[in-house]
Amino acid sequence: MRRAGRLATMGAVLLALAAPAGAERVKDLASVAGVRANQLVGYGLVVGLDGTGDQTSQAPFTVQSLRSMLAQFGITIPPGVSLQTKNVAAVAVHAELPPFAKPGQTIDVTVSSIGNAKSLRGGTLLMTPLRGADGRIYAIAQGNLVVSGFGVAGADGSSIKVNVPSAGRIPNGATVERPAPDPFNGGASLTLNLHEPDFTTAYRVAKAIDRVFGRGTARPLDATSVEVSAPADPGQRVAFLSLVENVEVEPGEAPARVIVNSRTGTVVIGSHVRVMPAAVSHGSLTVTITERPEVSQPAPLSGGQTTVVPRTEIQAEQAGGRMFLFRSGVTLDEIVRAVNQVGAAPGDLVAILEALRAAGALRAELIVI
Numbered sequence: 062m063r064r065a066g067r068l069a070t071m072g073a074v075l076l077a078l079a080a081p082a083g084a085e086r087v088k089d090l091a092s093v094a095g096v097r098a099n100q101l102v103g104y105g106l107v108v109g110l111d112g113t114g115d116q117t118s119q120a121p122f123t124v125q126s127l128r129s130m131l132a133q134f135g136i137t138i139p140p141g142v143s144l145q146t147k148n149v150a151a152v153a154v155h156a157e158l159p160p161f162a163k164p165g166q167t168i169d170v171t172v173s174s175i176g177n178a179k180s181l182r183g184g185t186l187l188m189t190p191l192r193g194a195d196g197r198i199y200a201i202a203q204g205n206l207v208v209s210g211f212g213v214a215g216a217d218g219s220s221i222k223v224n225v226p227s228a229g230r231i232p233n234g235a236t237v238e239r240p241a242p243d244p245f246n247g248g249a250s251l252t253l254n255l256h257e258p259d260f261t262t263a264y265r266v267a268k269a270i271d272r273v274f275g276r277g278t279a280r281p282l283d284a285t286s287v288e289v290s291a292p293a294d295p296g297q298r299v300a301f302l303s304l305v306e307n308v309e310v311e312p313g314e315a316p317a318r319v320i321v322n323s324r325t326g327t328v329v330i331g332s333h334v335r336v337m338p339a340a341v342s343h344g345s346l347t348v349t350i351t352e353r354p355e356v357s358q359p360a361p362l363s364g365g366q367t368t369v370v371p372r373t374e375i376q377a378e379q380a381g382g383r384m385f386l387f388r389s390g391v392t393l394d395e396i397v398r399a400v401n402q403v404g405a406a407p408g409d410l411v412a413i414l415e416a417l418r419a420a421g422a423l424r425a426e427l428i429v430i
Contacts (some may be wrong), residue, residue: 087253087266088306091287094252095244098157101199101235105189106130107150107172107206113180113226114150117143120176123151130187154189155203158241168234170202180226182208191235202235215363246298253305258284260296261313267309317425319414334425345359 106126107114115123122359123146128138138144156170172186184206191200208229245251256264263281270279270289289305292298320329359365418427 064137084309084311086306087269087308088308090257090262090266090310090312090358091253091255093302094244094254094286096160098159099193099199099241101158101191101193103154103155103191103202104175105152105154105172105202106187107152107174107178107184108148108187109183109185110148110150110178110181111183112147113182114147114178115174117146120146120151120178123149123176123188126151150184151173151176152181152186154186154191156191156200156202156235158199158237159194160241161243161245162237163240164237166237168200168235168237170231170234172206172229172231174227178227180208181206181229182226182284184208186231187233193241197239199239199241200235201236202231204231204234206231240297246295249290249293251289251298251302252282252289253289255285255287259313260284262310263287265310265313269308270305273304273308319425319427321414321427321429330425 104126106123117124124144127144127146127149131138150174151174153175154170154172156168158168162168170186170191172181174181186203186206189202191202192200193199206229208226209224228292253266255266260281263284263286266287267279267281270287271277277290281287291301311373317334321327355369357368359367414427
């Protein structure tokens with residue numbers, strides 16, 4: 062009987078998860094608060110370069126770092142000795158620590174020169190601790206760099222570069238030493254943050270979760286956040302969130318918006334754009350100036366000289382005026398059809414939309430990028 066009851070409950074949950082066409086999963090609309098990547102950064106040395114490292118006179122910190130590293134291995138450089146660092150470069154190392162990363166796992170790192178090294182190709186990063194914003198060490202990076210760019214210079218000063226040779230990557234180049242703080246298993250509830258703030262979507266997400274798991278399970282906090290009550294046990298919490306993120310919700314429709322790319326002339330109009338009653342006349346004036354100099358010959362035996370007489374022709378053409386009449390509540394389809402019927406270009410459509418906005422007849426947000 063218990064097994065039959067569990068099967069009936071699971072069947073009810075599966076039926077509740079079934080959503081109408083056009084719905085999206087919660088996992089595509091929102092993310093769990095606190096479950097995010099953390100930035101790591103460190104300072105290190107890349108060695109083994111083929112004469113493309115930092116110049117001693119312009120990067121004194123590289124020499125200082127090299128002296129400090131050698132001192133840790135018991136090697137003392139006399140004060141009067143000048144180190145040549147053509148095969149060494151000081152670099153900044155940064156990476157992202159994924160959520161729930163555990164000690165022993167590896168992550169990719171990016172290495173960038175901070176001195177005047179010409180190229181990091183062929184270099185090896187020495188052991189570099191990576192610290193978080195709190196100053197604690199979370200990973201250790203080391204390994205051979207993969208540099209996609211290269212540069213070649215001639216004796217006469219000519220040079221050529223492909224991509225950026227002063228930066229590279231080390232796949233799986235850092236080993237995690239300490240996990241990031243985990244807020245997932247703390248508290249009696251979880252918070253879902255919408256990727257796109259919207260009051261309608263937040264309300265519908267809360268109602269959809271309540272419909273599956275019972276009334277009072279979720280409640281919207283604002284246009285972005287929805288608080289969801291979750292089990293305290295970590296295993297049950299993971300299983301619960303697995304079901305929550307697969308609940309399908311029909312998100313709220315986007316606001317009326319028109320986006321214009323001024324560089325390419327691309328215009329994107331949302332489906333809810335409406336126009337109030339208005340008439341727009343759109344035309345263009347073309348002025349053409351043509352210079353046609355003529356040669357003036359003097360009469361025979363007159364003693365005159367041949368001269369060039371300037372003659373200018375000016376033509377003005379007024380293109381046929383285009384009158385657009387928009388009635389109340391005109392939709393996107395009607396706007397596009399009216400513009401296409403007169404053969405207007407995207408630039409003409411932009412001019413029409415700007416005129417409608419200036420007249421207060423465009424019921425949408427106009428964004429020019």
